[in-house]
Amino acid sequence: MNAVETFQKDFEALDRAGGPLQRLRRAGWDRFAAHGIPTTREEAWRFTDLAPLARQPFDLGRPSTNGIGSPPSLAPGLVFVDGHYRKDLSVLPDGVHVSSLAGALREDPRLMEGVGAPGEGEPFVALNTAFLEDGAFLRVAKGSRLPAPLHLLFLGTTKAAHPRNLYLIEEGAEATVVETYASAGDTPHLTNAVSDIRVGPGASLAHYRLQVEGPSFHFGAVRARVGKGARFVSNNVVSGGALTRNDITGSLDGEGAHCTLNGLYVIRGTQHVDNFTRLEHRMPRCESHELYKGVLDGRASGVFTGRIHVFEDAQKTDAYQASANLLLTDTATVDSQPQLEIYADDVKCSHGSTVGQLDKDALFYLRSRGLPEAAARHVLVRAFAGDVADRLEIQAVRERVDRILSERLGG
C-alpha cells in the first residue's frame, strides 16, 4: 500500500466509529482526497518533492500506554504520543484551563465548528481534519493571564500522527505556548500537526514551535486569527525532520493588530525544510514583522516563501519582511521568495532576502586569535542566527537553540 491508500484505509475505519465529529472529518477527507498529495507542479509546492512520502505508508497512530524513552521535556506540561494525549506522562499546570482536545470535545462536541474547516489549498490541514481526534486545548479567559508558558510535547514513534491544537485567547488575555515536536526513537514517522489560534481583541499570544524530530516527514500548520489591537508572535524553530513543511498564517482580522513571525532553521545532511508564511492584512493600521533565517550544511535544502496579502481595506498597513540564509557548503541550496499582493494604496511594505556563506576573513580573524576552526565557525553561525535566537524570550528555548547550534556545528 502507498501513503494515500493507507490514509484511506485508516480514515474509513475511523469513519465507521461515527460520532459527532464525523461530518467535519468527512469534509476534511473529501478535501484531501480531491487534492491528493501535492506535487511539484503546484506553485506552492514547487521546491518540495513529496514523492518519497507518497510511496511510504504510515499507519495511523492510536492511543496507547506504551513506554517511551526519556522524553526530552522542557518543563511540566502535556505530552502526546503519536498525536494522542498521554495522561500518564503529563503534568497539568495548576489554575489553567488546559486539557486534551479529545477531552474538550467530549464536553463540547461543537467546539471545532467554525474553526476547524480546512481552507482551499491546505491539503494537509484537510488530512489532519479527516483524522481529527486529539491534541491540546487551551482557553485563557477574558482578561486573565497564563502564569507560566504552557509546554506541549509531541512525540512520534513510527506512525502517522495528526494532532490538532486549539488555543482560544480571549479578549485582553495573555499566554505563551511552547510546542515541541520530537521523536521517541530514530525511525521515520509522520507528523501532520495543526494549531488553530484565536487571539481576541487586545489579547496576546507568544507561540513557539520547536521541531527537533528524527528522520520524520513533518507538516505543521499554524493558523492564527488576530483580533483588534491584539498581538501574535510566532517563533518557528526547525532542526529536525527529513522533510519539513510549515505553513504559518497570521490573519490580521482587527484594526491595529500586530503579528511577528520569527523563524530559524538549522539543517544538514539531506534535510529539507520548506517554510511557507502568509500574512493577511485585512484591516487598517495593522503591523507585521517577519524575520526568517536558515543555516544549511551538507546537502540540505531550504525554501522560504513569504506571502504578504494586503486587502483593499487595510490602509496604513506596516509590513516588514526579511529572510537570510547561510550556506555552509557549496552543496546546500536555498530558494527564497517574497510574494507581495497589495490592494491598498497607503501602505508601508518592505522585504529583503539574502543568501551568503561564512565570511572567510572573519573566520581567519577568529582563528588567528586561537579559536579552532569548528569553534570559529560556531561563533559566526551563532552570530548569524543571533538576531532571531535572541528574540526567543524563554530562556530554556534559547538555550535549547544554542545547544542545537553547537551540536550541529560540532563546536
Add this chain to the structure above:
Amino acid sequence: MKDRKPLLEIRNLRARIDEKPILNGIDLVIGPGEVHAIMGPNGSGKSTLANVLAGREGYEVTDGTVTFLGKDLLGLEPDKRAGEGVFLAFQYPVEIPGVNNSYFLRAGLNAIRQYRGMEPLDAVDFLKLAKEKARLLDVDDAFLSRAVNAGFSGGEKKRNEIFQMAVLEPRLAVLDETDSGLDIDALKIVAHGVNSLRSPERGFLVITHYQRLLNHIVPDFVHVLDKGRIVRSGGKELALELEEKGYSWLEKEPAGAR
C-alpha cells in the same frame, strides 16, 4: 640571557598568490627580546609576510622554512600558531557584527590556554584581566560589550588590536601598520602598550611606513623590504635615513649592505 635560541627564524621564504610571486627569498631572524621593524614601499610584500606567518589562506609557500621556537610554523593551522604564541595585529581588522568583543576575546584566550594545557579563565577572572588591560591602553570598558570592530573608527580598530595583544600576551607579535590611522595621542597610547609588553622573552615585528612610530617603539633592527626581498638591514638610524631620503635612495646605492 642564557637562552639565545631564536624566537623566529625565516629562511629563504618564497610565497606567491595566484601564481604571482610576492615573497622572493626572505631571510630574517628575530631573537627573544628583540624588536624588528620592517619598512618598504606599498606592495612590496610586508602584509604578505605577516599573513604567511599567521597562516592565512590563499598564499602558496613555494620554498623556504619558518621556524618558531624550534617548531615548523608553516605546518600549523592558524589557531595552533596562536596557541604557540604568534599574534598578528591586522592592517585591516575584520568587523564581526553579532559577536561581542569580550566574548570573542575570552573564547580566544581560553582556546590558547587550552592549547597550552592551562585551565580556562572564568567570566569573572577574564573581566578582571580585560579591564586591567583596557586601563593600560586607555580603552573604554564599553569597548568590551560592543561587537568586534563593528562600527569602530579606524583608530579604534587599531587600538582594539593592541588591546587584544595585551590580553593574549603572545611570544611574537606582528604589528601590520598598526600606526596608520592613529592620531598622535592614540599613537602614544599604542606605543606605550607595546613597550609595556616588551620583555626578554617576547619579540616584535613592527611593520610601518613612518619613522614617527619608531620614535616611540624603538627598534633594535630595521629592515627594508622591496619586491619581496629584504634589500637593506640596519639599526634604528636606517629608519631616519629612509625618512629623509625615501626608498629611491636605496636603489641608487649598491645593494648588499647587510
